[in-house]
Amino acid sequence: MSADRESHDMNGMTDMTHTDIALLLADAADEAEIGIAPVQAVIRGGRRRRARRWAVAAATTLVLAGSTGVTLAVTGLPGHTDRNAAVAAEPSTPEARHVYVPQVTEVARGTDHGKSWRVVVSVWGAPRDASEAAVQLAAMRRYGIESAALPDHRHLVGMTSYYSGLYYGDNPLRTIIFNTVKKWEPETGMSLMSGALPLGRANSDGPERLVVGAVAITARQVRCGWKDGTSTVVEPQAVAGSPVEWFACTAPEGTAYQSAEVIQ
Amino acid sequence: MGDGKQARNEAFQSFMVGRWPRLMRTAFLLTGEQHAAEDLVQSTLERVYVSWRRVGAADDPEAYVRRVMINLHARKHRRRLKEFLAPKDDSGLVHEIADAGDRIAQADDRGALLKALAQLPVRQREAVVLRYWEDLTETQAAEAMGCSVGTVKSNAAKGIAKLRAIPGLAETVTHGGRK
Numbered sequence A: 001m002s003a004d005r006e007s008h009d010m011n012g013m014t015d016m017t018h019t020d021i022a023l024l025l026a027d028a029a030d031e032a033e034i035g036i037a038p039v040q041a042v043i044r045g046g047r048r049r050r051a052r053r054w055a056v057a058a059a060t061t062l063v064l065a066g067s068t069g070v071t072l073a074v075t076g077l078p079g080h081t082d083r084n085a086a087v088a089a090e091p092s093t094p095e096a097r098h099v100y101v102p103q104v105t106e107v108a109r110g111t112d113h114g115k116s117w118r119v120v121v122s123v124w125g126a127p128r129d130a131s132e133a134a135v136q137l138a139a140m141r142r143y144g145i146e147s148a149a150l151p152d153h154r155h156l157v158g159m160t161s162y163y164s165g166l167y168y169g170d171n172p173l174r175t176i177i178f179n180t181v182k183k184w185e186p187e188t189g190m191s192l193m194s195g196a197l198p199l200g201r202a203n204s205d206g207p208e209r210l211v212v213g214a215v216a217i218t219a220r221q222v223r224c225g226w227k228d229g230t231s232t233v234v235e236p237q238a239v240a241g242s243p244v245e246w247f248a249c250t251a252p253e254g255t256a257y258q259s260a261e262v263i264q
Numbered sequence B: 001m002g003d004g005k006q007a008r009n010e011a012f013q014s015f016m017v018g019r020w021p022r023l024m025r026t027a028f029l030l031t032g033e034q035h036a037a038e039d040l041v042q043s044t045l046e047r048v049y050v051s052w053r054r055v056g057a058a059d060d061p062e063a064y065v066r067r068v069m070i071n072l073h074a075r076k077h078r079r080r081l082k083e084f085l086a087p088k089d090d091s092g093l094v095h096e097i098a099d100a101g102d103r104i105a106q107a108d109d110r111g112a113l114l115k116a117l118a119q120l121p122v123r124q125r126e127a128v129v130l131r132y133w134e135d136l137t138e139t140q141a142a143e144a145m146g147c148s149v150g151t152v153k154s155n156a157a158k159g160i161a162k163l164r165a166i167p168g169l170a171e172t173v174t175h176g177g178r179k
Helices: A003-011 A018-029 A039-057 A130-143 B002-031 B034-050 B052-057 B061-085 B103-119 B122-133 B138-145 B149-164 B167-174
Strands: A071-075 A103-112 A115-124 A160-168 A174-181 A192-197 A210-215 A222-226 A231-234 A245-250 A257-262
Touching (some): A018 B103, A018 B122, A018 B149, A039 B002, A039 B034, A103 A245, A115 A130, A174 A210, A210 A257, A222 A245, A231 A245, B002 B034, B002 B061, B002 B122, B034 B052, B034 B061, B052 B061, B103 B122, B103 B149, B122 B138, B122 B149, B138 B149
Antiparallel strands (some): A103 A115, A115 A160, A210 A245
8 A cells, every 4th residue: 555565565575475375374273262073062953953944845834843853744735725824903912912922722631651741832923023022032931932942033023933842741841843934824635744752851862752733724633653553543623823723642652653644 | 764864963973073173263264253163163064964964975075064154154244244253452463573483473463364354355255265274276165155266266366465465464474474
């Protein structure tokens, strides 16, 4: 820039060769503290991402979260219903829109190894502005949703969130399937989305004995097939605030999830 | 099914452990900050894990990793360039002339280089780091940056020119460079 600088350049004083730059960069790079590769954290994060990506790939409002064995099935025929997800004349207050207190529906309950368990679905109305979104996020935390499953606060305005989760014994809520969507598309025809996971405490590694999923409101029966060749048939049920019906089934002790399909 | 999955997991783990140091250093040069570098590498590897079945079987998984990292870095900077790389202080170290061989001076030079890198536009910084630290060819750097070879050339040239203009660094180089 200055005359001095120019003359230095001309004299070769600042003739930084490529090798010099490479050496300087290598030296600067040594400043980085390397530490131990956080393999498990990366794998956990990767699994969460994979679940989210599947949801998007399936073009359905689905995210699966959970332990190693989480699986997703998106099957079915391109059926058609005229059910629409739009809600006419939305109430104006956030309370009435269930922004801060979700609509919660129990989908299934039972006992396993002496512990009672319940599967619930909570549906959170769309915040209309950033301040409603902030309050909703805080309410979600209080409700028990793990931080990893909380929606991105920057993309919460105008979005409906839903969470299916498992309460097992005294353990905190364990999120199973969740998503935050602008428009919650209903399932159609025989299509089905399901997540299978171990029935038990959070992060347990047991066989995938619990299957939770959503189907079209026209579906009457869902069959969950188990690895030992047996199956369980359940009836999906309506969930407040949801344009799809939900089901949950559990595999008998000693076997695990193999398939799930709408049969009627 | 389980065996295949486990084998893939193991392959990923060994890939990650093996590449972690180099990725950290690259990320450090790109971000100029330790925690940001860790975040960048971790986010990159999470994405790599998601596609590992395909990536692990590919001829050049490293190329994929670089592409992901550069994309993430560029995306982050699009959003909050200033805050992300703002130099931490302005202590004037850049203007000091270092005695060759002096460790403190060397640290100052590192600081000066990192500061200078941080002040380069993102694409120039990426081009410089990929070409001169990662030692990629122009074609490989273009692949990683998702742009043409010409763009890499011009970004790298502009970046280098700006680094040349830093007095402290120029002196260091003039006195014989690093060990």
